[in-house]
Amino acid sequence: MIIRKLFKFENAHIVRNCTSRRCSRSIHGHSYKVEVKLSSNYLDNGEMVYDFGLMKVTIKDLIDSFDHAITLWAKDDDEYIEYAKKFSERWIVLPVNPSAEQFSRVFFIMIDRVLNLMEFNNGEKEVKLHSIVVHETDTGYAECFREDAYNFKGMGEIKLEDIVFSDRIKEEWNDSRLWDKLLREEKLTPPKEI
Numbered sequence: 001m002i003i004r005k006l007f008k009f010e011n012a013h014i015v016r017n018c019t020s021r022r023c024s025r026s027i028h029g030h031s032y033k034v035e036v037k038l039s040s041n042y043l044d045n046g047e048m049v050y051d052f053g054l055m056k057v058t059i060k061d062l063i064d065s066f067d068h069a070i071t072l073w074a075k076d077d078d079e080y081i082e083y084a085k086k087f088s089e090r091w092i093v094l095p096v097n098p099s100a101e102q103f104s105r106v107f108f109i110m111i112d113r114v115l116n117l118m119e120f121n122n123g124e125k126e127v128k129l130h131s132i133v134v135h136e137t138d139t140g141y142a143e144c145f146r147e148d149a150y151n152f153k154g155m156g157e158i159k160l161e162d163i164v165f166s167d168r169i170k171e172e173w174n175d176s177r178l179w180d181k182l183l184r185e186e187k188l189t190p191p192k193e194i
């Protein structure tokens, strides 16, 4: 069975080297919608694949990092990156161009790590990340499956170590050590009740 939870965020970016001129040469924003789809053949003590409420803790914090923020590509012009960081306290640097496709891969890799480290304390079993859908506009989306997320040869490698969040973003997380924990692969403990 697949369950799906929808998250939303507002974000600014430029996607370099694409054919659409407005997209590649002007800073612009989107009201993104992100669908996180989880799968399992089992149900927990509440007869759910995974409580939607639990998805509103760590997974939500990570996606919400991108809200009212600017997303920068590490290979963009240094001057542009420095100015964006100077004038926006909420910024993220990615090792890949911030297209809908790469956003969906970035979210897949981050949320996959969260699920791999999360303790399941309410009888959840074999909860897996099925796919991530990133709607950039009302009319266009990208959907990332496991084979896309880890398709380093065809689509570029995304290492969590190469994703950088500004201090202000990290300060707003429920757990300010969240990123360290993901990088060091420390166990994550869910709240007993939400």
Ligand SMILES: Nc1nc2c(c(=O)[nH]1)N=C([C@H](O)[C@H](O)COP(=O)(O)OP(=O)(O)OP(=O)(O)O)CN2
Residues within 6 Å of the ligand: 015, 018, 020, 023, 028, 098, 099, 100, 101, 136, 137, 139, 140
């Ligand atoms: N495959 C992709 N194509 C485009 C992406 C992308 O991430 N993946 N991104 C863009 C731009 O960011 C652009 O802002 C969105 O383009 P578009 O869908 O053309 O946006 P519109 O709102 O103008 O769409 P309408 O359907 O005409 O309203 C470009 N391409």
